[in-house]
Amino acid sequence: MKYFITGAAGFIGSNLVDRLIEQGHYVVGYDNFSTGREVFLEQARQSQHFRLVRGDTLDLPALTNAMKGVDFVFHLAANADVRFGTEHPRKDLEQNTIATFNVLEAMRTNGVSRIGFSSTGSVYGEPDIFPTPENAPFPVQTSFYGASKLACEGLIQAYCEGYKFQGYIFRFVSILGERYTHGHVFDFFNSLRQNPLELHVLGNGLQRKSYLYVQDCIDAMLLAAEKAVDKINILNLGTDEYCQVNDSICWITKHLGLQPRLIYGGGERGWIGDSPFIFLETQKAFSLGWKPKLTIKDSVINTLTYLQENSWLMEECR
Amino acid sequence: MKYFITGAAGFIGSNLVDRLIEQGHYVVGYDNFSTGREVFLEQARQSQHFRLVRGDTLDLPALTNAMKGVDFVFHLAANADVRFGTEHPRKDLEQNTIATFNVLEAMRTNGVSRIGFSSTGSVYGEPDIFPTPENAPFPVQTSFYGASKLACEGLIQAYCEGYKFQGYIFRFVSILGERYTHGHVFDFFNSLRQNPLELHVLGNGLQRKSYLYVQDCIDAMLLAAEKAVDKINILNLGTDEYCQVNDSICWITKHLGLQPRLIYGGGERGWIGDSPFIFLETQKAFSLGWKPKLTIKDSVINTLTYLQENSWLMEECR
Numbered sequence: 001m002k003y004f005i006t007g008a009a010g011f012i013g014s015n016l017v018d019r020l021i022e023q024g025h026y027v028v029g030y031d032n033f034s035t036g037r038e039v040f041l042e043q044a045r046q047s048q049h050f051r052l053v054r055g056d057t058l059d060l061p062a063l064t065n066a067m068k069g070v071d072f073v074f075h076l077a078a079n080a081d082v083r084f085g086t087e088h089p090r091k092d093l094e095q096n097t098i099a100t101f102n103v104l105e106a107m108r109t110n111g112v113s114r115i116g117f118s119s120t121g122s123v124y125g126e127p128d129i130f131p132t133p134e135n136a137p138f139p140v141q142t143s144f145y146g147a148s149k150l151a152c153e154g155l156i157q158a159y160c161e162g163y164k165f166q167g168y169i170f171r172f173v174s175i176l177g178e179r180y181t182h183g184h185v186f187d188f189f190n191s192l193r194q195n196p197l198e199l200h201v202l203g204n205g206l207q208r209k210s211y212l213y214v215q216d217c218i219d220a221m222l223l224a225a226e227k228a229v230d231k232i233n234i235l236n237l238g239t240d241e242y243c244q245v246n247d248s249i250c251w252i253t254k255h256l257g258l259q260p261r262l263i264y265g266g267g268e269r270g271w272i273g274d275s276p277f278i279f280l281e282t283q284k285a286f287s288l289g290w291k292p293k294l295t296i297k298d299s300v301i302n303t304l305t306y307l308q309e310n311s312w313l314m315e316e317c318r
Numbered sequence: 319m320k321y322f323i324t325g326a327a328g329f330i331g332s333n334l335v336d337r338l339i340e341q342g343h344y345v346v347g348y349d350n351f352s353t354g355r356e357v358f359l360e361q362a363r364q365s366q367h368f369r370l371v372r373g374d375t376l377d378l379p380a381l382t383n384a385m386k387g388v389d390f391v392f393h394l395a396a397n398a399d400v401r402f403g404t405e406h407p408r409k410d411l412e413q414n415t416i417a418t419f420n421v422l423e424a425m426r427t428n429g430v431s432r433i434g435f436s437s438t439g440s441v442y443g444e445p446d447i448f449p450t451p452e453n454a455p456f457p458v459q460t461s462f463y464g465a466s467k468l469a470c471e472g473l474i475q476a477y478c479e480g481y482k483f484q485g486y487i488f489r490f491v492s493i494l495g496e497r498y499t500h501g502h503v504f505d506f507f508n509s510l511r512q513n514p515l516e517l518h519v520l521g522n523g524l525q526r527k528s529y530l531y532v533q534d535c536i537d538a539m540l541l542a543a544e545k546a547v548d549k550i551n552i553l554n555l556g557t558d559e560y561c562q563v564n565d566s567i568c569w570i571t572k573h574l575g576l577q578p579r580l581i582y583g584g585g586e587r588g589w590i591g592d593s594p595f596i597f598l599e600t601q602k603a604f605s606l607g608w609k610p611k612l613t614i615k616d617s618v619i620n621t622l623t624y625l626q627e628n629s630w631l632m633e634e635c636r
Contacts, residue, residue: 143480
């Protein structure tokens with residue numbers, strides 16, 4: 001198969017590129033390197049099965065041109081910055097909603113009809129049901145990020161209905177693992193490197209969150225694309241557990257051998273649009289035969305170890 | 319109060335303009351006249367309480383400038399053409415999603431925080447529950463129109479959460495009444511004027527649909543804006559009944575004294591993305607004290623009478 005991956009130089013994208021090449025597939029990676037990193041594609045670029053195209057998803061002609069002759073598109077490029085939505089609402093509209101429209105149009109032009117899409121548990125807003133199933137009550141959006149991903153989901157569904165596309169919509173919890181470059185483990189580790197005696201925590205530390213290891217995430221995406229046969233396949237991806245922010249702090253500080261003073265920002269939410277409880281029902285994905293191999297705790301430790309071994313990332317991200 | 323109405327020269331918009339002026343309010347009407355009509359604003363333009371601004375919702379500076387000093391925005395401008403979405407998917411993205419983003423940004427710049435929005439029952443896709451409540455299971459989109467309105471809803475919700483806006487999201491069934499210029503009553507009447515002996519019907523005629531009279535719709539919108547106090551108020555607007563396409567054909571032909579041969583296109587759906595059954599739960603709106611005055615049948619006859627008295631519309635819309 002020949003895959004097209006947007007956001008190929010990103011955290012999840014580059015891991016997916018490596019996996020597909022390992023499996024013998026051909027991959028065209030598309031990235032504008034706004035947050036993606038050359039170094040994440042070092043391994044892939046040694047393969048003759050990989051071609052990198054530098055380009056922006058907002059550049060429809062370039063995107064259309066790059067996509068020629070592929071069989072399947074994984075659209076992972078996005079503004080994944082959930083926290084600062086209110087500082088630049090246009091960013092989510094452009095880099096998520098309009099970019100996804102462009103990906104779908106490029107597919108239509110090229111006669112490519114199968115798409116896998118990285119959506120998010122944030123589309124559930126602040127749900128009332130936990131674990132939250134795919135058919136939870138019609139949600140109300142609480143973040144620009146969630147709203148833009150919801151818009152993308154709707155577009156993909158309309159293309160499936162209107163142009164006989166086949167869509168795989170993955171509603172991720174937060175993903176952890178190798179090449180992880182933003183989120184709470186990164187922020188906490190980075191902060192503790194600078195000051196091991198104090199740790200500032202957004203919110204009250206009681207927020208309950210879910211995480212999934214990136215390789216488990218990729219297992220699920222590829223299995224779904226192989227086994228789920230509906231026109232539109234919507235799947236929550238997470239583990240069957242959640243943790244408190246305080247649990248994670250405990251694992252991280254213990255692993256680092258630190259005992260910082262914890263300074264809480266206070267409040268149930270870490271920021272505007274932060275969901276105090278994220279816990280997705282994953283039975284639907286499990287029923288395909290998928291099961292995550294790492295627990296949340298293992299994913300956190302694994303990520304931390306990766307960051308310790310790659311401290312250059314801290315410098316780059318300052 | 320000073321209201322700002324996008325799509326002020328349209329079917330629902332112009333009726334809302336007239337009502338608000340009647341009630342003694344000030345109204346700034348904004349319209350690009352792509353489908354709106356000068357004549358619908360004839361009455362309003364005789365009032366010193368009304369100001370018309372010709373402009374496009376995609377022109378953010380013009381929109382922002384026109385909105386200065388208003389208290390409440392009714393954003394009704396849209397591509398309301400549900401049926402031809404697959405012919406121009408970009409239209410719904412631009413005229414609905416991006417336009418709504420612009421309206422919200424113009425509000426933010428002007429410090430206006432209250433918005434009423436014309437969404438649609440189409441956001442429920444093809445639901446499993448009838449009548450369909452506002453908190454129906456997370457829907458899957460079946461049309462570009464529905465997908466774009468869903469995107470608009472998400473944006474409005476994110477602005478309510480992120481910038482303390484107050485939002486009124488109205489999920490309409492099909493609206494009928496004076497100044498109605500597209501939809502099945504228009505199409506059937508127009509077709510029968512040209513050939514009273516034959517009537518082509520999209521689908522099998524068994525599609526079950528809901529309709530609401532435009533003045534009833536306006537009653538509900540204004541009552542909700544007055545009485546519903548949540549940050550985000552989502553209300554289905556329709557009557558507590560539905561009819562079959564064949565019922566409506568029967569009412570129309572009887573009213574016109576015709577007995578045309580009916581030629582069915584066949585299939586459960588009239589077009590790609592057509593929902594074979596639309597019937598919304600309206601208890602939430604009823605609980606505010608609202609009740610529609612006209613039945614679906616009365617609305618259809620009323621609309622037909624309006625079209626008979628305004629046959630120039632038929633000529634213009636050819």
